[in-house]
Amino acid sequence: MSLQYSSDIPLNADPSGRFVPWIIALMVYLATISLMVAFVVSALVHRWDTGFSERLSIEIPASNIFNPQGDSEGTKIREQIVQTLLKTPGIGSVRTLPREEMLSTLKPWLGEENDITHLPLPTLLEVEVSNRAHLNDRLLAESLKSLLPGIVIQDHQGWQHGVLDLAYSAQVIGLLIVSMIILAAISTIAFTSQTSLIIHRSVIEILYLVGATDAYIARQFQNHALRVGIKGGTVGFCLSLGTFILLKFFARQLDTTFFDEVVSTSMLWGIALLVPFFVTLFMMISARFAVKIALKYVVP
Amino acid sequence: MINQNKIEPIIQFDAVTMAFEGGNTVFSDLNLSVPQGSFHFLTGMSGAGKSTFLKMVYLHQAQTEGSVFIFGRNSQHIQHAEIPHLRRKIGVVFQDFRLIPHLNALDNVALPLKVRGVDARKARKQAAELLEWVGLQDALYRLPQSLSGGQQQRVAIARAVIGRPQILLADEPTGNVDDDIALKLLYLFEELHKVGTTVIVATHNRSLPHSFKHPEIFLENGKVTIINAHKK
Numbered sequence: 419m420s421l422q423y424s425s426d427i428p429l430n431a432d433p434s435g436r437f438v439p440w441i442i443a444l445m446v447y448l449a450t451i452s453l454m455v456a457f458v459v460s461a462l463v464h465r466w467d468t469g470f471s472e473r474l475s476i477e478i479p480a481s482n483i484f485n486p487q488g489d490s491e492g493t494k495i496r497e498q499i500v501q502t503l504l505k506t507p508g509i510g511s512v513r514t515l516p517r518e519e520m521l522s523t524l525k526p527w528l529g530e531e532n533d534i535t536h537l538p539l540p541t542l543l544e545v546e547v548s549n550r551a552h553l554n555d556r557l558l559a560e561s562l563k564s565l566l567p568g569i570v571i572q573d574h575q576g577w578q579h580g581v582l583d584l585a586y587s588a589q590v591i592g593l594l595i596v597s598m599i600i601l602a603a604i605s606t607i608a609f610t611s612q613t614s615l616i617i618h619r620s621v622i623e624i625l626y627l628v629g630a631t632d633a634y635i636a637r638q639f640q641n642h643a644l645r646v647g648i649k650g651g652t653v654g655f656c657l658s659l660g661t662f663i664l665l666k667f668f669a670r671q672l673d674t675t676f677f678d679e680v681v682s683t684s685m686l687w688g689i690a691l692l693v694p695f696f697v698t699l700f701m702m703i704s705a706r707f708a709v710k711i712a713l714k715y716v717v718p
Numbered sequence: 719m720i721n722q723n724k725i726e727p728i729i730q731f732d733a734v735t736m737a738f739e740g741g742n743t744v745f746s747d748l749n750l751s752v753p754q755g756s757f758h759f760l761t762g763m764s765g766a767g768k769s770t771f772l773k774m775v776y777l778h779q780a781q782t783e784g785s786v787f788i789f790g791r792n793s794q795h796i797q798h799a800e801i802p803h804l805r806r807k808i809g810v811v812f813q814d815f816r817l818i819p820h821l822n823a824l825d826n827v828a829l830p831l832k833v834r835g836v837d838a839r840k841a842r843k844q845a846a847e848l849l850e851w852v853g854l855q856d857a858l859y860r861l862p863q864s865l866s867g868g869q870q871q872r873v874a875i876a877r878a879v880i881g882r883p884q885i886l887l888a889d890e891p892t893g894n895v896d897d898d899i900a901l902k903l904l905y906l907f908e909e910l911h912k913v914g915t916t917v918i919v920a921t922h923n924r925s926l927p928h929s930f931k932h933p934e935i936f937l938e939n940g941k942v943t944i945i946n947a948h949k950k
Contacts, residue, residue, distance in 0.1 A: 629806035630833040
């Protein structure tokens, strides 16, 4: 990887820094992939979270309200439950799943030849939550159980919390990996800058003698870090872009629209561009400060 | 002691002692004033302390005892961050030239302007003019290692004067050149002196000061003697 430029200190010729652009490229690639995975997981979880947090399922057990012939008591209780739900703050709508719909769902399992019309089935109510913040789960459960003690309320939130925790853990781990990669990039640059400072001590002494300030010398290292960052960042960017183009290609081969639905292209571009930008920025800052600190000891 | 009461000293040594680790004392109780705009030869045998004296003036070496004043500032009280700004007022021609090997003659000469933030093109233009002045117009883009000792010397001189320093220090500037070029270089210093630059030329060649009407600071056995102090 070679990019010629004019500098008072021949940092580009350092044997210690020859592989740094490649190391940075690999770090940028890993950081980009980790961050993209974290964001994909986040988008996926958000989709699940939105879908399930907007619905409740209420099951009125068949033993309580089995009503194939039209039990008026059962119908009355069901109506009371629906009315209670509709009056509850945060509930948008309630739909009773028709018996025919339930039977047609069961038919493939029980066989077409069997008469299942007299099968005792529970009544299922699909409840749309319009505002989760206004909904008091505990109060609603108490009200419904007072009407029908055997009623089952499926909020999905129990298992949903577990999935969410797992997903957020994945996100945190992803961000931790990215932080560690950036830290490793910063350390690499700080270390190579300090090594270069020792290698080029004689040139730096001359610069001092002609009136160069610490800031001027540090700027040379900072500019070198910028060039290394651009080189490494460009390669890392191309690698990560290539990876996602490949993934997208394979996803299309499998006839899945997962990528297009969950991950927006602008988000991927944003991550792919921002990671090398921030890695380069941190490298420049790291080089500048590492050199400024080291100058006090290397060339007193 | 050089005494020119009417003119402010630009360099002043007050009871300066300089001893290295191991007990080697270079100077002992040295008192000296160098007036602004003067020209001095600094002479003495090898190891007499000429280079050490110059290093103390360009703030590269601190004395063991006493005080050194540069531009009226006590060197002990000068902050680290101020040193580059003071060094920009001092041009130094080093005995070993101290040219940056990977920069060509033009960029080496332009360096003092570049570190001050002068535009690179402007700095290179001035550097080219100075290299022409020292007779190296054909060697602008040559690297130091491809130049002879005398040519490197002239590049070093051009670099020392490009920033129009108030003090010019030259450590054995004629050591690597033949007599004709040596004389030419000294006339260059003379020209700078005429425009107000304080010049100190260190040389082990004691015959050199006799050709010029300038006083001589003679270092011997850690003491200083001023010869021909009346010369201006």
